[in-house]
Amino acid sequence: MLEVTPQVRIPDDELEWSYARSGGPGGQNVNKVASKAVLRWKAAGTAAAIPGPARARMRARFPSRFTADGDVVIPSQRYRDQERNRLDCLEKLAEMIRACLAEPTPRKATKPTKGAQRRRVADKRRQSEKKRNRRPGGDE
16 A cells, blocks of 8 residues: 555555566666566546545646546656666655645735836836937937
């Protein structure tokens, strides 16, 4: 069982693993051992694992990790051995979920200060005066 937070846990039966030959470090060992780990989590079918709004934020924030079926696919070939790559996949998934569980704080609209408004208008006036002085004409 993957424990993301004390409230959010993903059972092992929802996680599917596949292994392949890695392209990362390992020398001649790379050609013989399937050390690359690919984690597939059926996020669409698990309503109880994470809340709906968090799942929507996760899909919006990490669209390349989702398949058309709604599965999350996470590969790892950082390490030379399969077990460390499996743990890396689990850690990546946990980090993704943790990042999406926190609700973003809504932006509060603010007004510019009176001084900022005055400076903006004064700068516009100065710029306009500069351009007006460059115009030809007025010589009689």
